[in-house]
Amino acid sequence: MKLSLNWIKKYADLPADLTMAKLSYDLTMSTVEVEDAVSLADNLAGLVVGRILTVEPHPDADKLRVCTVDVGDPAPSTIVCGGVNLAPAQLVAVAKPGAWVKWHGEGDPVEIKPAKLRGVMSFGMICASGEIGLAELFPTTRHSEIMDLSDFEVKPGTPLAEALGLDDIILEIDNKSMTNRPDLWGHYGMARELAAIYKCPLKPIEAAEFTGMTEELKVEIKDTERCARYAGLVIENIKNVPSPFELKSLIWRVGMRPINLPVDITNYVMLATGQPTHGFDRKHIAGGIYVRRAYEGEKLQLLDGETLDLTTEDLVIADEKSPVGLAGVMGGKLDSILDDTTELILEVANFEALGIRRTSQRFDVRTEASARYEKSLDPQRVDDAVAIAVEAFKKYFPEMRITAHTDVYPRPLERARVEVDLGFLRRRLGKDISSEEIVGILSLLGFKTEVCGGSLLVEAPSWRSTGDISLPDDILEEVARLMGYENFEFSPPTVVLDRAVNQRVLDMERAIREYLAFRCNMQEVFTYPWIEDEFVAAAGADTEEMLELSTPPAPDEAKLRSTLVPGLLKAVSTNIRYFTDFRLFEMTQVFFNRNFHSVSEAAAEAGELLPEMARHLGGAFVGGDARQLFREAKGVLEYMHRAAQMEPLGFAQLKKPLWADEKLWVNVMKGQEMIGSLALVSPKCAKASGIKRSLAVVFELDVEKLVPLPSRQNEFTHLPEYPLADFDLSIVFDENVAWSEIEAIARKAELVRDVKFIDEYRGAQVGEGRKSVSFRIWVGSDGGTLTSEQIENVSKQVVKKIGKKFGGDVRGAQ
Known part of the structure; x- marks a missing residue:
């Protein structure tokens, strides 16, 4: 997840001398892992705003122009450019020598150097938005169109990052490190965390006030287990127009693509509070809003164009006729904000995490909204999202009116309460910390704490009460991380060596x-x-x-x-x-x-x-x-x-x-x-x-x-005093006679010491359904060396026993 430091500073008054290295280290040690801190200004180093003074044809190239450009230096710069929209007095982005850009927005960055282009020296480059990584902020409609900055009132030579308000630091947070912290999935939540770490003021979000409502918006939650709260606002006098650069820049720099002003406001609210919101075109909603399970056989076309075959396991937002959105995942294409939308229903709701996750996985649809809902958002956050949404719509649509506001909250959140023993905290922390210090640390994080004898009764804030806080160990972690893990001295564990267990x-x-x-x-x-x-x-x-x-x-x-x-x-x-x-x-x-x-x-x-x-x-x-x-x-x-x-x-x-x-x-x-x-x-x-x-x-x-033996059961056996003799037998059997049965009979013969399988043969010489088994037999006696007659007798005895049992035919013996 990406976070804008400037956006965070709107809510938390961070220390003036705080460096990025210090912030990244402190946040990583106490809360979440900061993977990187990227300066947008560094990415735009060497780029300035220039004003084109003259545009002349190139003497040797029809598609090139020779421009003189004021880039803030004592003398104008001559720049050869192929832009199709060059004009005198135009403000443009100029890469001065030493800057790095991507030619035509492709390949690896290259360094700009003074160069002769078709016989004319060029001292820089007038850039297209794609060549400096700003294509989504300044989209083009034609090939070779340069970035026009004429709407910005800045002086030539102003660094481009400063002119565009992009002198910002973007924090890249490892999502896995905040899976159990849904309160941090927004700028205000992270600002609240940093305010606790640095003990600095946090700007409160003032609740929205609703007066003079002229109509009623019907909202009915039919599945209160899957939807804990649903707030809906009817907002009139809006237009589907492009967002001002200020808003586009805010959401672009943290990884989202600007779309249009109403949609960008909903995304702005989500990025600010972590609470997803969605807008429906009021004219396309028949009757009211119903939060219900889908009916078997219902279909819904999503914003991305995909049509879903819904099941009764899917929670949908519906009007009186049909579903208009897949709850917590994505809105419907036909009923969301359209090109001619002038009034909308703004949805700010809280959905059950497990149901959202299952639906998202079943349809393989992952969105920024579903990623947040499946972390278990607290229903109280709806108030913050509504307040910021109302403020944003008033700012960007001064003529807008809120004509209806409905807030259905059937399952109010119960705050988590934990009793923790002070002795337990001190033992596990390894420090003799006072109850006042513990209460002070927890209050910074929004916890309410009451000291009762040797215990603390701790009530978690709403944003930490959806599963994050439930055990005394959770309170221990909160105290320890705010104290700073690096401030605990190493204490080697006590190791007691007991008698080994034989497993x-x-x-x-x-x-x-x-x-x-x-x-x-x-x-x-x-x-x-x-x-x-x-x-x-x-x-x-x-x-x-x-x-x-x-x-x-x-x-x-x-x-x-x-x-x-x-x-x-x-x-x-x-x-x-x-x-x-x-x-x-x-x-x-x-x-x-x-x-x-x-x-x-x-x-x-x-x-x-x-x-x-x-x-x-x-x-x-x-x-x-x-x-x-x-x-x-x-x-x-x-x-x-x-x-x-x-x-x-x-x-x-x-x-x-x-x-x-x-x-x-x-x-x-x-x-x-x-x-x-x-x-x-x-x-x-x-x-x-x-x-x-x-x-x-x-x-x-x-x-x-399988049964392990208690110990090796070794038996002493004398080596034979007299040499063993061996001979081989090849006997033809029926196909179904097993070697184990043959071996068992052979071993029972007198003077036999060992029997080993050698080979078996199937083919025309032994007939269909038959096999020839070859094996070796070792014989010996403790009374003396066996004679050839004795060995022959053993061989005959083995053949006789096997023949009697299986009817085998001897092929040969040695």
Whole structure:
């Protein structure tokens, strides 16, 4: 937000010796962050007002003229110019040598130097408004039109900033630092704050007086929850004419574009007080003003030309026939100030912040008015806005008359009241400050304070009573910032070292992250908790299990995740555009639309409930070989318990996920309980997710079900005294026989020490629906080295057991 220092000084008598560096520092330390302080005069350095004495044709250029110009120097300056509206006695803006301008208003600024133009020396430049950043104040109607200052009564040589009244400082305030301070969204509010900081007088805004009203303006608020106050004035004898330069300059310098005098007055009131106002053409309002919810199917064309399909959630300003404005956001195009407007209804109203924010987001319409309303303005500010508006209309339209004034105020503001213990303030401030000092500081800010024994009863002013002040800590902050944070001595915190707490669950989660990142070469990702509908549908997620946001970041991102799979699919789809082979994982919160609970009794009474939540772990392996990816992912999960010191995981095929391939899937088990799934993403799901040219294997499991072990359970095992022997087997099985079942049978054979999977083969040699599984077996004995006959017997025993169980055919043995 931009603020004019000269405008602020109209309300607050700031110290004469106050520098911009000092003001910026003090305001930043106590209230809001000042990002910059820009001098408009510095931007116009080297520019002066000149009077053209003569205009002669250029001897060698038809479009150029040779001018002699009085710029306040002892002798006139010769300047070559291509302006189409040059005339003797005309006052113009002249850039003397050394000034910086933009040629034709484009590109980077260039320095003006004496130069020969087509054979004639030129000592300066007669400027167009766009070349010196003043195009909105002095709009042009023709190409190469120079800025005409003949309406200004100034002497040649006067600095341009002084001649135009632009010797001002513009403060640029960080909006985020004042989100919770709606009272500062206007020049008067900031002047009030500076008056408190520097203990200087603040000019009060005198209330407007209304006498001799000749008609009645009907105003009815049908939704008092969404509109706390509505004041309307009928103003006659006005015209839609350009604003005088004084008013245009005020609103231009703080970032708004001048439009016409009635509209500029409404913007002036908003910039002065922070209270938005709006004008309706009186002739286009049928009957009275009604503040109501829109009816289903109603439409409204806004000032910017966009036509909205309204819903019953939208608050509108309507007459007896139809909506004429979107409350708190923007007026209607057909009923606002028009070219032939001679009388208007001035709206000064207070709307509920949350409703304005939702409407603005739903239609993606952000305005200066909505930005202020959604900060929770206090209804009492309406009085200040009405007073300044009446004063401005009287000043710029001396013949105007106010024929009606209606003020409907169904929900008067209750000022915030806080009781705070003096001992609490002194302990937290670290200073033995007296109650008189505290009362004095708070009174500077408009607070009323009563000392009751060891406590203070504090009543906040109206402009601080819309949510900003509610706790003793808020009063503490007010006292501390006015005292100056830089005036508090550093006091190191007292640190008490207690016995370390062994948090095994947190240690396990960290170990899982480190295992996946460092040992498994996976990249950790962090995704938003809301997910797009297309990925929800692609994963086949249960939407009834999902919570929906009341104000989503986008219409198709309203659902909160109850599973990590949609987010992983989006991450794969995004990254696959740049990489064809990668691994990623995420461990984070998921939310379920069930088992709601509150964190406290007070929260339960207020209806603040939390849904069931859990931590899930998900991962994705992307590449070109489906079975290799599946084995890699399964191996990662199989050995995770060793790295994370937790109970081991198992695998079984119980329930296929909807997003999984028909054949390559498995459920993740902890004992007999299913806690997740691992599978190749099916072609249908991959296509719906935009996953092309690569395959993806995804897993997800419930971290809440993982059980950390209290300590490592290491067992001592002797190294074998006699060498182990190994042999390989290749056996053909039906397609549906799992390796885990084969391994379990092989390990039960006598003298078998270990079994490892090697490979599997599918093809014409083994037949349709069959696969050849190759694996290696290690055998040994504590009694001595095994003979070839013993090894052969073990091999036959393994083949027999497997054949009896699964009917496998041996392809070969070694």
